[in-house]
Amino acid sequence: MQKLIDYLERMQLILGTVFLVVFVSVTLIQVITRYLGISATWTEEVSVNTFIWSMLLGAAVMVRKKQHFSFNLLDNFFSPRNKHLFIIFQNVIILIFCLLCTLYSMEITQTFWHSRWVTIPSLKQGYAWLILPITFISMSIYLLEDITHQTIKLVRGN
Structure with missing residues (x-):
């Protein structure tokens, strides 16, 4: 399972980099075509969506x-055990938010x-909106991974 999550992270970084390169390239094309007086209307939509x-x-x-x-400000006020509990609590709140966002983003898509x-x-347009459920599902996977790690640390007393 860990290898699958590592692969997911690596793919997201690679795809994010590719989309960032496309964004910069298309924005450059947009600037050049405006300077030359050429109308390249497609560049705005492509640049916005690749940036997103x-x-x-x-x-x-x-x-x-x-x-x-x-909330890192509170970390110093907790014992190691309570710090793990606080991180788990924090992750559960974010996980609930991500799961709700997943449902609504699937509807929007x-x-x-x-x-x-x-x-x-x-x-x-569905291809542009598809990033929302992808993002929230992968965030949920990462949060579940960290909740599991924090729970193991809590049980072991680390």
């Missing part, structure tokens, strides 16, 4: 690396699945 995909894939990885939103891009009508 890149950032959300990165956000999911940050959850695994524990560089997401958390289904709703907009057949909508078409304005500048590239051959592409469905």
Whole structure:
């Protein structure tokens, strides 16, 4: 299971990097074409959507690396045992949020699945919205992984 989660993280980093490169490239094309007086309307939609995909894939990885939103200020006030309990509690709250977001993002993706891009009508909007359930599902997996690790540490007394 650990190898599968490691693979998921690696794929998210690779895809996030690819989308970031596409974002920068398309933005550069957009600037050049505007300077030359050429209308390349497709560049705006592509740049926005690749940026969103890149950032959300990165956000999911940050959850695994524990560089997401958390209350670190309180860490020094807890004993090691209570610190593990606090981290588990914090992760459960974020997990509940992610699970709710997964459900609603699946609804949104289904709703907009057949909508078409304005500048590239051959592409469905559903592909752009698909990143939301992907992000929240992978965040949930990473949170469950950390809850498991924290529970093991709590039981062992580490």
